[in-house]
Amino acid sequence: MASLKVNRRLIMTPGPVAVDPRVSQAMSNSILGQFDPDFTDLMNETMELIRKSFKTQNKWAYPIDGTSRAGIEAVISSIVSKGDKVLVPVIGRFGHLLIELIERAGGEVHTITAPMGQIIPQEDIIKEMDKVQPKVLAIIHGETSSGRSQPIDQLGKAAKERGAFTVVDAVATYMGQDIPVDEWELDAVIGGAQKCLSVPSGITPITYNDRFSEEINKRKRVEEGIRTTEDGTNDSNFITSNYLDLTQLEGYWSERRLNHHTEATVNVYGLYESLKLAIDEGVEQRARRHSYHHQALKEALTAMGLDIFGDQDYEMQMVVCVDIPEGMQDTEFRGELLQRFGIEIAGTFGEVAGKIWRIGTMGYVAEKHNIMNFISTFGVFLQAKGAKNIDASAGLKALMEFYDKNEL
């Protein structure tokens, strides 16, 4: 029987991206039982690493056993109950995902929007909070669909002053930009695995503060089968998911170790190892590395003759968006790039679908040799396919110049 063969890829998308082999190695360690003291110690150490990654003193910092979307849903469905007003600033596809999750939770959605490629000034969001008076402000930090990094540093404090809770989807920026959760006074933040942290999709680190925890625990319901008399039953307004119920996960991730799901052992191994690598590199240094390669790639693409898409003052530091050059067809070109070279770049969603490409430099991918190889192949392949006004050599020269002139 032939074993699984996977061809090498150079994934220059906004995720999922390549995994550091040291992380894969950690994930091949033996299974430990979920209540094995060696494993519960590892759970505690992983919590501490998540705290460090978010620069927070929050007690609650643990992973959800599902992909990023599971993490976002867990947070949203625990804080939003039927009829709750939620304000969602929408600057792209992932804002719509928040709307979707809030509607599923029974929340009343209010939006403030900007066209794709733009962000919304924080003062406008604060004014809208004054108007709507939401229970929750749910916002995307890195809107990958348009490559924008929405400023959020003033929103936590403003929301708190207005009695609202902030929920921040930082899936795409986590470990690629600095997200000082306590300094920004954010109530709940969701990070991502398969992007700048470079862990396989399937586990999602989150953190939230005591204020948030107190609020969601008003809906707490210890599950049938393990509940004691003092736990009560809570027959009204409980969180509708059991699997994604943060109040139950608190019981599992705290010293009470209340039986819940069987923790995803090797995903935790991978998360632990990758966070150790990231903390060892340094949260700020890692953010610098992302900005550095982002800038390098942007200069190369510009020199090559491509137009950068969107407001350049608010770019995610791990995604470059470019207009698709004249004469190139989106899916056809990307398909051929993948099939012939094993190189993947991304199209996008919504109003600019088919008009822009998104080129990611995330985590383990954000290294010189990857970007050097990418720029060479991408440029000359564009020329070979007949794209107009493309100068591959100029792109490569600009990249070499950037790396030669600028130290990380």
Added chain:
Amino acid sequence: MASLKVNRRLIMTPGPVAVDPRVSQAMSNSILGQFDPDFTDLMNETMELIRKSFKTQNKWAYPIDGTSRAGIEAVISSIVSKGDKVLVPVIGRFGHLLIELIERAGGEVHTITAPMGQIIPQEDIIKEMDKVQPKVLAIIHGETSSGRSQPIDQLGKAAKERGAFTVVDAVATYMGQDIPVDEWELDAVIGGAQKCLSVPSGITPITYNDRFSEEINKRKRVEEGIRTTEDGTNDSNFITSNYLDLTQLEGYWSERRLNHHTEATVNVYGLYESLKLAIDEGVEQRARRHSYHHQALKEALTAMGLDIFGDQDYEMQMVVCVDIPEGMQDTEFRGELLQRFGIEIAGTFGEVAGKIWRIGTMGYVAEKHNIMNFISTFGVFLQAKGAKNIDASAGLKALMEFYDKNEL
């Protein structure tokens, strides 16, 4: 920076258990993008392997990206909506988990129960269906808390004749006992990864038939952000989870490839590889291997002087339950066995907690050398700790005799 070090364990519990190194190897392959044709091909092949594992022609056979509990919740919350009557036969802790999930989905729970260690005759369940007239019969195939295998081969047909849907939690028996889904006319079945299939916890294969699919699709709601006009919005009675919404997962796992979560790439690699290994061994041969070692272990434990717990006509073929011998304290003994030898056995939940131990022989663990080593150490350690009427040598002799006399 020291990399993660995990000590070797011999996990003789009902899961999570050791992973076959060939599966770990497969999981260390490079990441593929989620819409990379190589990856979507692998998704399709994995669906085909899941079909074979369940001996089904069902179109729908795919994994949920979460632990077993996520798989069960996905199925329950997609089929059960507010006020729906659900009949749950309860013979242990995991029956209570079904109740919990049904209550969270707003269902009206009716139960029929048996004490732990017993099963419920199928005719009693069918009679109860006549009385309750449920929309759904939700039942545990392998109730690991008591080690019983509940007969279900007549229930699918009986439920269908009564207009009800069967939902079977086969997490613990999957790939360790034969579960011919089509022959037994089961509507929806959830398998497990971290048990007899020996894949790390975090992904959960499920299957369901067209009848089930049609029913859940009455609640279909394509998500905000990617929905088209013809999809409609469905503002009433939609499935409350987005992440675990099977109707959306159908869109993702079918040729439409409707963007949903970012598939858990390496968990799929692991599932694929382990299913290939299992299908290569043969579903029936694998069931035989589990029964064989189960019988061997049982004879050894009996010869050693331990009493087997529960109705021996309905044992799960991968868990032996024994009464804790006089003088031994449950958690203390198990803790010491784990700490000193790296060997893990399990206690249990509910009315027999502290009274029985559960010893598992699942998947990659169900091999002679593991059981030989386990029996030797377990027996002599019991003696050393002062357990009464234990004869370690007799246990080991019986095991050797079993293996010498009986071919697999």
